[in-house]
Structures are given as C-alpha cells and as structure tokens.
Amino acid sequence: MRGHIRLGAWRKFDAVQVRAPMEGFVWSATAWIGPLAVRGFDRYRAGEGEMRWRLLHLLPIMSGTGPDITESAAGRLACELVMAPAAALDPRVRWKPVDDHQVIATVPIGAKEHDVTLCVAPTGALTRVTMKRWGNPDKGTFGRHTFGIECAGEATFDGFTIPSRVRGGWWPGSERWDQGEFIRFDVQEAQFR
Template structure:
C-alpha cells in the first residue's frame, strides 16, 4: 500500500504530520467478532455492524469529502483528511468566499493544535494556535475515532453502557456518547467540546454529529453523510466520497 499524496497548501509542519499520521498500521490483525464480546452491548452491536469478519483492523484513514460549512454564511468546500485516532489529524480544505478560494488546514498532533487559512494563499483569513485551539482540536480528535472503528477495541478506551442503544466512551478525561441504531448502525456522536462557535469566548459547548447514511469501504462501514452542530445550531454538513484505511 503506497502513501496517499498530501494535499497542497500545507505548511512544512502540516506536511510532516500528514506523512506520520498516514503510516500503515503494522501487521493489522484480522477482525474476529468474538473480540467485541467484552464490550457493552451497544458497542458490540456497532462493531459487528461496522467491521466485517476477517477485515484487517487498520487504525488510520484518509478521507476525501465535500460539503458546506458555516463561516459567517454557508460556504461550500472540498477537503482531504488524514486521521489516526488517539494520535492526531490534518484536515486540509478549500472553501470559497464568493468565487475566491480560501485554502487552509486544521491539525493536531503531539498535543499541538493549529489552524491556518489564507485567501489565494496570500491573504490571512483565519489562523490560531495556543491552548484553546489545541484543546478544541483534541476534543475533535476524540469524537472522530468512530471513523476508524477498529480503534474502539483499543484498551485505552473504556466503555460504559448507558442503555441498550447508548454507550459512553472515555478517552482519558474526554467522554463521548455514541447512539446506536437497532441494527447496529451509528446514529449520533456527541460530547461537551471546548470551542468558540460564532466567535464567542472559548468554553465548553454541546457538540453533536448526526450520522445520516453509511457505506462500506473494504469491509469497514462508516458514516458518509454527516451533520455537525454546536449547541444545536448547524455548522457543517458533508459527504465522504472515499475512505482509504491505512
């Protein structure tokens, strides 16, 4: 399996993160459904739905997506993301202010978060770093582990069933709630996430991603139509066009 070429418009640090995070899972074991038996029933149902027996348990993924994001007003975008849950991510996108492209990225790795967005690669539109950006990016990473379901088997994640269709995942001091449909499909991911939606001061907010449809990629089923909200207000809707597990 060859490397996925990093998207353009990244800084040297973001390029380096991309290459590190897309490294192939070394000798991934094949999924044995019995491995899910130790997990609470909602999680077990989800994993049996999401991973076909005998599928390599790859723990990183490169996603190609498109959608709309609210930046003052709704803007269309295309994006490439490398995601290695428990380690980091780089989300590189092109959005549009009218007909003018804005290129940039959000990234997190080694306890460092950053965002950097420029119009025509010249004029700064939005950038940020520091403790607040890092904390918000780390919360985002915690939510997104569901896009690489094999990570749910990692012993560093502890699970608690809240009822027969809801489970709480604890990743360190972060708590993520998963809502599972009657067939095992992932319906919703939510947490109290640090952020500043709408430019307000940073604090914790209700952050929810609704999973509206799913598709199978080489034996792994993930959401492919998603809607994200802060405090119940839509801020992003997107579709996954392709997923390459690493």
C-alpha cells in the same frame, strides 16, 4: 469529503483528512466564496492544535494556536473515533453502556480523557455522536459546550463501516442546533492502514 461549511453563509468545500486515531489529524480543505478560494487546514499533532486559513493563498483570514485551540482540536479527534472504527478496540478506550441505544467511550487524547456518547438505531447504524468539547461557539469565553455530529447514512470502505452523510456542530439535538451547525458533508472515499 465534499459538502458545505458555514462561513457566514453556507459555502461549498472539498477536503481531505488524514488521521491517526488518538494521536492526531490534518484536515486540509478548500471552500469557495463566490469565485474566490479559501484554503487551509486544521490539525492536531504532537499534542498541539493549529488552524491556518488564507484567501487566495495570500490573505490570512483565520489562524490560531495555543491551549484553547489545542484542547478543542483534541476534542474533535476524540469525537472522530467513529471515523476510524478499529480504534474503538484500543485498550486505552473505555466503554460504559448508558441504555439500549447509547454508549459512552472514554477516549484519551494527550493528557486528557474525553467522554464521547454514541447513539445507535435499532439496526445498529450510528445516528449521533456527542460530547462536551472545548470551544467558543458564542464567540465569547472558551468553555465546554455540547458538540456533535448527526449521521444520516453510512458506507463501507476497506471492510469498515463509517458515517458517510454527516452534519456537525454545536448543540446537536437542541433548539440551538440551527445556530450551531456549521458543517455538512458526504464521505466519498476512505482508506485504512
């Protein structure tokens, strides 16, 4: 994937993500602050969340572990169910219709369940995914805040159709979206195994 991430200002980034739906993910990326590379990863595996980011491979600029990072990473994994569509058929995922254009998927990650709302257009294309995700977008105390992605395009890889043009962040669909949006990306390739 390629796009822009908000690190103060919007910065270009390239990333690769490996995910095992409902089990874990590793997102490895490089963002650029002028000519300087910021490299690192976010991950959730074996029930633990972690992030590590360094400038020029040397200077730590952001890192985190612990219960808050773990719960936030688990929520991200639940929200990303839409990037691995076959996982929607897992019998552990429960579905509840809301209306003609929305459905709630209850996704188990670790010992917790996450309610993820999917919105689709009349054509069936995914338009938005939202949930209450653990985080601290205001840089204060951690808590549950509306998090999600808005999908402006889709592509088919290995027979699976996924969102291919995505904007993500806190408070989608609200007046705070401009403040909370922190990532915009396009998916160029996806492999499913």
